[in-house]
Amino acid sequence: MRSLARLLPALLVAAALAVGGAAAPAVAAGEGDVTWGVRTAANDNGADRQNFAYRIEPGKQISDALVVSNHAATPLELDVYAADGFTTTSGQLDLVTQDTDSVAVGAWTSLQSGRVTIAPGTSVEVPFTVSVPADATPGDYAGGLLTSLPHTTQEDGISVDRRLGIRMHVRVDGELAPAIAVEKMHVDYSGTFNPFGSGSATVSYTVHNTGNVRLSAGQTVTLAGPFGWFPVDTGEVAAVPELLPGESWTVAVPVDGVVPAFWLTAKAALSPKLPTVTGSTPGVDGVAAEAGALAVPWSLVVLVLLIAAAVVAAVIVLRRRRKVAAAREDERVKKAVEEALREAEAEPVA
Structure with missing residues (x-):
């Protein structure tokens, strides 16, 4: 019998469901939370497999088995069911809950029994069959087999459903078109x-x-x-x-x-x-x-505009000052000429 520690890499994490059906954050099954383990059976499909993986032609089927082990000192009753898979927002493969209808792998998989009772320290095989419909579209599908307690537990007002399972990849033969x-x-x-x-x-x-x-x-x-x-x-x-x-x-x-x-x-x-x-x-x-x-760069644009505005303003002011100064000089010269003419007219003729 394999230890639970060796099995954990192949297991799918349990999902927690809030009371009333609202989704709650996913929780992992820690030590003491789960007293059972699951693994693939050793048969014509292979041994020491990390998961179930099949290539099946449309209209064909394949039979296999899931092994469930009870590590507790008391008998254990578990629900066993198949479910479709999906990629979570964290990038992991997860399976839909038992109350969610599956349309692919979960629907194609038939179990010999939906509930098993396992004596303390023993294991049981749960046979199943994957039957691909004749009209199934070629390509890859994902799902898995799950085991869970028949009744959820309450933790801090949340109904928690602890599940252990093994993923299943099914490739339906036909024209493949990765893109x-x-x-x-x-x-x-x-x-x-x-x-x-x-x-x-x-x-x-x-x-x-x-x-x-x-x-x-x-x-x-x-x-x-x-x-x-x-x-x-x-x-x-x-x-x-x-x-x-x-x-x-x-x-x-x-x-x-x-x-x-x-x-x-x-x-x-x-x-x-x-x-x-x-x-x-x-x-x-x-x-x-x-x-x-x-x-x-709006801050730089505003700064450049301010500097440009300041330069333009300085040029305008300088031009105005030069114009005023030129006007004053013209007025001074005009007055000086007029004064010189008056003095010339006032002098007696010899």
């Missing part, structure tokens, strides 16, 4: 009050698995001013987690030290990574996208 896209890319720039300082920006976009094969992707993001001037180090960008067909992942990359060079151009490049699955899988090319945004 990925970058959508809704944009750049948001935020300036600074320091006219000679740098600002910050956020490059955001959505990665969409538009094909029918699950995949992840490495990614790089660059940000620079016009003509590639003033490039900014965006740092290492976390990889996109494995997404199921049709799923999306939101990416937001904060960037500091951005020179407001009036225009910014952001570029994103993704390198898709496909899972290792028995049989051939078509390759998929990387994708790239770019977006631009204004990055106006």
Whole structure:
């Protein structure tokens, strides 16, 4: 019998449901919380498997078994059921709750028994069959088998459903078309009050698995001013987690030290990574996208305008002063001439 510690890497984390059906934060099953373990059975499908993984033709089926072990000193009764999978906002695969209808793996999986009773210190096998409909669309699907206590427990006013399970990946044979896209890319720039300082920006976009094969992707993001001037180090960008067909992942990359060079151009490049699955899988090319945004140094613009206004005002004042001074000098010369003429007229003729 394997120890629970060895099994934990293959287990799916339990989800907590708030009273009344509202979702509560996910909780992990700690020591003392769960007294049972699950593993894949050793049979013609393999031994020492970390999860269930199958390639099945439409209209075909495959049989396997889940092993449930009771580590407690008392008998244990558990519900056993299959459920569809989905990628959480933290990038992990999770399974829908028992009261949620499954439409793929969870619906295709039939268990010989939906509830088992396990004697202390023993294990039981729960046989199941995965039957793929004849009209199933080719591609990858995810789900899993879950075990849980028939009744939830109360903790601090919250109804907690502790579940342990093993994920299941099903590839339905047929034409495979892996594809990925970058959508809704944009750049948001935020300036600074320091006219000679740098600002910050956020490059955001959505990665969409538009094909029918699950995949992840490495990614790089660059940000620079016009003509590639003033490039900014965006740092290492976390990889996109494995997404199921049709799923999306939101990416937001904060960037500091951005020179407001009036225009910014952001570029994103993704390198898709496909899972290792028995049989051939078509390759998929990387994708790239770019977006631009204004990055106006408003504080510097205002400062320049103020300086320009001051220079213009100084020039106007100087011109006015010169004009007034010239007018005064003309008036003085005119008076001097007039005075000289009067003195000349007053002198007697010899």
